Amino acid sequence: MLKIENLTRSFGGLTAVDDLSLHLETGDIQGIIGPNGAGKTTAFNLITGIYRPDQGRILLDGQDLSGLTSDVISRRGIARTFQNIRLFGKMTVWDNIITAFHQRMGHGFWDAVFHLPLFKSREREVCKESLAFLERFGLAERRNELAENLPYGEQRRLEIARALATNPRVLLLDEPAAGMNPTEVEGLIGLIRDIHREFDLSILLIEHHMPVVLKLCNRVQVMDFGRTIAAGDPHEVTGDPVVIKAYLGDEEDGL
Amino acid sequence: MNMADQQGKTLVRFRNIAIATILVATLVQFLGNVGLFNNYYLHILTVIGINIILVASLNLVNGYLGEFALGHAGFMAVGAYVAALIALKIPLPALVRLPLSLLGGVVAAGVIGYLVGRVTFKTVGDYLAIITLGFNMIIVNAIQNIDYLGGPRGLTAIPKGTNLVTVAVCTVITYWILRNLVDSVYGRMWLCIRENAIAGELIGIDVNKVKNLAFTIAAAFAGLAGGLYAQYQQFITPKSFDYLKTTDILVMLYLGGMGSLSGSILGVVAYTVLMELLRNVLGMVAPQLADLRMLISPLILVLIMLTRQYGLMGNREWRWLLPDRKQAEGGDA
Numbered sequence: 206m207l208k209i210e211n212l213t214r215s216f217g218g219l220t221a222v223d224d225l226s227l228h229l230e231t232g233d234i235q236g237i238i239g240p241n242g243a244g245k246t247t248a249f250n251l252i253t254g255i256y257r258p259d260q261g262r263i264l265l266d267g268q269d270l271s272g273l274t275s276d277v278i279s280r281r282g283i284a285r286t287f288q289n290i291r292l293f294g295k296m297t298v299w300d301n302i303i304t305a306f307h308q309r310m311g312h313g314f315w316d317a318v319f320h321l322p323l324f325k326s327r328e329r330e331v332c333k334e335s336l337a338f339l340e341r342f343g344l345a346e347r348r349n350e351l352a353e354n355l356p357y358g359e360q361r362r363l364e365i366a367r368a369l370a371t372n373p374r375v376l377l378l379d380e381p382a383a384g385m386n387p388t389e390v391e392g393l394i395g396l397i398r399d400i401h402r403e404f405d406l407s408i409l410l411i412e413h414h415m416p417v418v419l420k421l422c423n424r425v426q427v428m429d430f431g432r433t434i435a436a437g438d439p440h441e442v443t444g445d446p447v448v449i450k451a452y453l454g455d456e457e458d459g460l
Numbered sequence: 461m462n463m464a465d466q467q468g469k470t471l472v473r474f475r476n477i478a479i480a481t482i483l484v485a486t487l488v489q490f491l492g493n494v495g496l497f498n499n500y501y502l503h504i505l506t507v508i509g510i511n512i513i514l515v516a517s518l519n520l521v522n523g524y525l526g527e528f529a530l531g532h533a534g535f536m537a538v539g540a541y542v543a544a545l546i547a548l549k550i551p552l553p554a555l556v557r558l559p560l561s562l563l564g565g566v567v568a569a570g571v572i573g574y575l576v577g578r579v580t581f582k583t584v585g586d587y588l589a590i591i592t593l594g595f596n597m598i599i600v601n602a603i604q605n606i607d608y609l610g611g612p613r614g615l616t617a618i619p620k621g622t623n624l625v626t627v628a629v630c631t632v633i634t635y636w637i638l639r640n641l642v643d644s645v646y647g648r649m650w651l652c653i654r655e656n657a658i659a660g661e662l663i664g665i666d667v668n669k670v671k672n673l674a675f676t677i678a679a680a681f682a683g684l685a686g687g688l689y690a691q692y693q694q695f696i697t698p699k700s701f702d703y704l705k706t707t708d709i710l711v712m713l714y715l716g717g718m719g720s721l722s723g724s725i726l727g728v729v730a731y732t733v734l735m736e737l738l739r740n741v742l743g744m745v746a747p748q749l750a751d752l753r754m755l756i757s758p759l760i761l762v763l764i765m766l767t768r769q770y771g772l773m774g775n776r777e778w779r780w781l782l783p784d785r786k787q788a789e790g791g792d793a
Binding site: 253255274275276279280284285287291292293294295296300301303304305307308310314317318319320324328367368370371 | 637640641644645646648649651652654655656658659660661662663664665666667775
């Protein structure tokens with residue numbers, strides 16, 4: 206499904222991502238772990254077109270995505286969330302989702318200019334669909350609140366909901382459990398499991414919380430200084446001395 | 461929640477306001493014509509209408525989109541000169557002349573706006589401000605040096621095609637279209653670019669294209685205002701469209717409120733009335749202090765910016781002008 210081949214990107218003298226290869230099969234949940242500064246988020250930025258790779262290819266169902274702009278890549282079916290949440294803060298929760306539905310409005314510019322009947326019926330339809338979407342994520346009650354006023358956990362959930370509203374086939378989650386307490390983390394694991402099943406997704410996630418990785422991922426890849434230092438079954442990999450060494454003195458939780 | 465009903469009610473309500481506005485304008489114009497309404501007030505009302513078109517359209521770019529464009533008067537100039545030329549050079553019956561000349565102004569300003577936008581939206585923030593300001597100066601200087609356009613003396617004896625009624629009709633149509641757009645997928649995309657452009661791109665929005673759409677529409681409506689202005693004043697000079705005019709538009713916009721169309725109305729009315737009041741009151745009480753109004757109005761603006769950063773109505777709308785769904789939901793985001 207998503208195939209990354211020999212992806213490399215340097216900034217000045219620093220090679221942030223060095224020869225990264227990864228194969229995400231349909232229905233996979235894979236994890237990328239590694240200490241801070243290992244190049245995980247840069248890898249996400251390369252996949253989603255925020256940076257252009259110096260070398261390597263990103264293939265989605267055999268089609269090369271490298272060099273395309275972020276909006277095109279999103280429309281091809283890759284959605285993501287951010288480590289530091291990026292919502293449309295001064296828009297309502299509802300508008301955050303409806304905006305993400307922009308691809309399926311199904312009316313033209315002039316329909317919107319004059320609010321023609323097609324516009325009105327489509328708008329009503331999309332309102333209804335997005336409300337159902339919000340209900341699915343337990344945010345319907347909050348629909349008229351500004352996104353920036355939501356508590357942290359709900360902002361995370363809204364961001365995931367917004368990503369899914371673009372109807373992706375691949376979802377990239379950048380540290381979805383960051384800043385969450387253990388109860389919230391449990392909820393998040395349940396949520397990711399559910400959406401994985403319901404939305405027919407392949408998921409790639411960056412995470413520091415090992416419980417999340419161990420419970421969700423069928424495969425994990427460990428990065429350090431831009432390079433892949435280990436890959437495979439999560440339980441085996443996290444016991445690998447090389448991996449433990451990479452983490453020592455950096456992250457305590459989970460390992 | 462009965463959204464469909466609520467929606468119907470709102471639209472009827474807006475239509476009522478629109479019709480009432482045009483009817484009142486017609487009555488006032490008629491009273492003015494027969495000498496029962498002070499022509500000075502008539503003039504002020506007409507200017508307010510034209511300024512609402514300018515301010516509300518710039519609000520798309522500076523308010524909803526969150527960019528900072530400084531060249532609005534330049535597009536007004538394009539519209540004014542094109543409309544004036546059509547009215548002057550093409551012999552047409554009056555009934556056809558006005559719509560055709562206005563359309564010409566709208567299209568010309570829109571096309572130029574599109575082209576300028578194509579170039580400028582490769583940049584953001586300060587750069588955009590400087591480039592649009594430069595464009596405004598280029599337009600004014602170019603017109604000043606083209607003899608066919610009358611050079612610095614401008615164009616005179618433009619047929620009178622505009623009065624309060626035509627201005628009211630155009631203002632209502634402009635407001636209606638802008639409000640429709642803001643309350644559509646386009647308005648939501650503009651807002652989300654303002655809020656977080658990267659996140660917008662990552663939900664599949666072609667940011668530059670959507671930005672330029674707002675810029676083009678704003679320019680086209682500035683062209684409409686220019687066309688109205690030219691055929692109301694009956695003479696135009698390049699000086700009427702220099703950066704000082706842009707500044708005036710900006711002051712009214714920021715006073716009324718960013719990201720609020722009702723705020724644009726409020727800003728124009730408040731600023732215009734205030735300036736005229738100051739002129740009259742100071743002129744009566746102490747003529748030697750008449751120039752003080754040029755000092756008082758910026759002071760008021762500074763005070764408003766200090767106390768209400770987003771202007772009087774920032775990001776809020778008057779309930780009766782709220783778009784359908786939002787009114788139904790009782791929210792005012």
